[in-house]
Amino acid sequence: MSSSGASNALLPASRPGSIPDRRGAAxxxxxxxxxxxxxxxxxxxxxxxxxxxETLLVRGPNGAGKSTLLRVMGTALSPTYGGGSVLGFDLxxxxxxIRRRTELLGHRTRxxxxxxxxxxLRFACVLYGIDQDGIGAVLERVGLLDVAGExxxxxSQGMRQRVAVARALMREPELLLLxxxxxxxxADAKEVVDEAITAARADGRTVVLATHDPxxxxxxxxxxxxxxxxxxxxxxxxxxxxxxxxAG
Amino acid sequence: xxxxxxxxxxxAKDVRIEARSRYALGAVLPFAATVLIAxxxxxxPGRTLLQETAPGLLWLAVLFASILSFRRSYEAEGEDGALExxxxxPVDKAAVFLGKxxxxxxxxxxxxxxxxxxxxxxxxxxxxxxxxxxxxxxxLGTIGLAGVGSLFGVLTESARAREAVFPLLVLPxxxxxxxxxxxxxxxxxxxxxxxxxxxxxxLLAFDVVFLSTGTLVYGYLLED
Numbered sequence: 519m520s521s522s523g524a525s526n527a528l529l530p531a532s533r534p535g536s537i538p539d540r541r542g543a544a545x546x547x548x549x550x551x552x553x554x555x556x557x558x559x560x561x562x563x564x565x566x567x568x569x570x571x572e573t574l575l576v577r578g579p580n581g582a583g584k585s586t587l588l589r590v591m592g593t594a595l596s597p598t599y600g601g602g603s604v605l606g607f608d609l610x611x612x613x614x615x616i617r618r619r620t621e622l623l624g625h626r627t628r629x630x631x632x633x634x635x636x637x638x639l640r641f642a643c644v645l646y647g648i649d650q651d652g653i654g655a656v657l658e659r660v661g662l663l664d665v666a667g668e669x670x671x672x673x674s675q676g677m678r679q680r681v682a683v684a685r686a687l688m689r690e691p692e693l694l695l696l697x698x699x700x701x702x703x704x705a706d707a708k709e710v711v712d713e714a715i716t717a718a719r720a721d722g723r724t725v726v727l728a729t730h731d732p733x734x735x736x737x738x739x740x741x742x743x744x745x746x747x748x749x750x751x752x753x754x755x756x757x758x759x760x761x762x763x764x765a766g
Numbered sequence: 767x768x769x770x771x772x773x774x775x776x777x778a779k780d781v782r783i784e785a786r787s788r789y790a791l792g793a794v795l796p797f798a799a800t801v802l803i804a805x806x807x808x809x810x811p812g813r814t815l816l817q818e819t820a821p822g823l824l825w826l827a828v829l830f831a832s833i834l835s836f837r838r839s840y841e842a843e844g845e846d847g848a849l850e851x852x853x854x855x856p857v858d859k860a861a862v863f864l865g866k867x868x869x870x871x872x873x874x875x876x877x878x879x880x881x882x883x884x885x886x887x888x889x890x891x892x893x894x895x896x897x898x899x900x901x902x903x904x905x906l907g908t909i910g911l912a913g914v915g916s917l918f919g920v921l922t923e924s925a926r927a928r929e930a931v932f933p934l935l936v937l938p939x940x941x942x943x944x945x946x947x948x949x950x951x952x953x954x955x956x957x958x959x960x961x962x963x964x965x966x967x968x969l970l971a972f973d974v975v976f977l978s979t980g981t982l983v984y985g986y987l988l989e990d
Contacts, residue, residue, distance in 0.1 A: 596989070617854050632782075
């Protein structure tokens with residue numbers, strides 16, 4: 519999908535007082551990104567462009583660098599070398615602008631175990647400056663309204679993941695980064711994740727999904743493969759005309 | 767105003783977690799009480815010696831309790847990657863630092879009330895000589911400890927041996943606060959020396975330095 523056109527009209531408006539969205543830019547542009555942990559490279563010269571509104575599937579074996587890639591995109595990690603932009607904002611210098619517009623849903627749900635699901639969402643609302651009125655509706659949407667007052671500590675992994683999905687749904691981020699979101703989930707919970715992706719796609723938002731689950735790839739516009747921290751050439755784009763994935 | 771709202775949200779979240787887990791009640795308070803009773807028994811029945819050493823013992827108990835409280839505070843952030851959530855949230859990271867410091871300071875002040883009453887009963891410490899200086903010593907001393915603990919808690923969160931690293935970093939920096947707080951408390955409880963105000967001034971200076979430093983550098987420490 520091109521960065522211009524009808525889909526952009528569906529993007530959420532920029533928040534009052536924030537820097538205006540840079541809509542002309544691609545959703546993600548990485549150039550020669552390398553990330554090293556100690557002496558071990560987790561990403562090696564990754565160059566990648568993801569268009570606005572595109573859903574990208576990242577595949578690869580354990581240790582391929584998928585999680586590191588998504589964490590770099592979400593600014594949880596800095597590139598050791600290389601750089602790029604996310605939603606038009608520089609990956610190193612404009613992290614807060616990227617964070618304002620991005621949700622990274624990873625292996626860990628980032629919930630407080632001694633708070634209830636509702637309290638966790640309330641806290642997220644304060645941090646992200648979101649109206650708290652929608653908490654009940656979003657909890658109902660992920661099927662947790664009945665247990666909203668119970669501590670997360672008593673929740674299964676699937677229920678925790680649902681709370682994290684609820685947080686993502688509340689935020690309506692321009693870029694949704696999903697790192698193995700189906701891990702440990704039952705069929706119902708997987709459906710909740712799929713609905714969140716479908717809703718994001720319908721709104722013209724960009725989604726990057728890293729998963730091993732072979733049954734969950736159909737939703738993507740494009741698939742790229744990673745191995746030993748390197749990006750391998752992906753499948754031809756079904757929707758995007760700008761497939762610029764290159765091996766490092 | 768936004769910063770204040772974020773500070774309150776972080777502090778309220780930490781206080782709520784503490785209220786649910788009852789860590790202070792279940793571990794920190796018994797620990798502080800045990801330290802005081804053990805010291806009291808080892809020093810013996812000499813009332814003068816007990817009274818002279820009471821301010822130091824009292825603050826030692828508070829210092830150890832603050833280390834336990836900060837470890838617990840950052841444990842809650844690490845349980846399911848919540849600290850990364852704070853990193854990725856578009857909030858002023860100074861709000862996180864101040865909120866966490868405020869929450870632990872509040873918990874410590876409550877603990878101190880209990881500990882002071884215990885010391886008063888066990889060691890015959892007089893609390894009525896200069897109550898304003900005594901209150902000032904506890905409030906300013908607690909803020910200083912909270913500033914140091916909140917700052918270094920985040921540094922040690924990712925450390926492999928964080929239980930050992932945290933006290934190693936905190937204790938040297940907390941020592942000046944401890945010395946000033948002990949002297950101010952000693953003067954407020956009737957020990958000879960005078961000049962409680964100057965020790966309070968020193969405590970205030972430490973507080974300003976630690977809180978300013980934390981506000982400025984916490985964001986950098988939180989980033990990878």
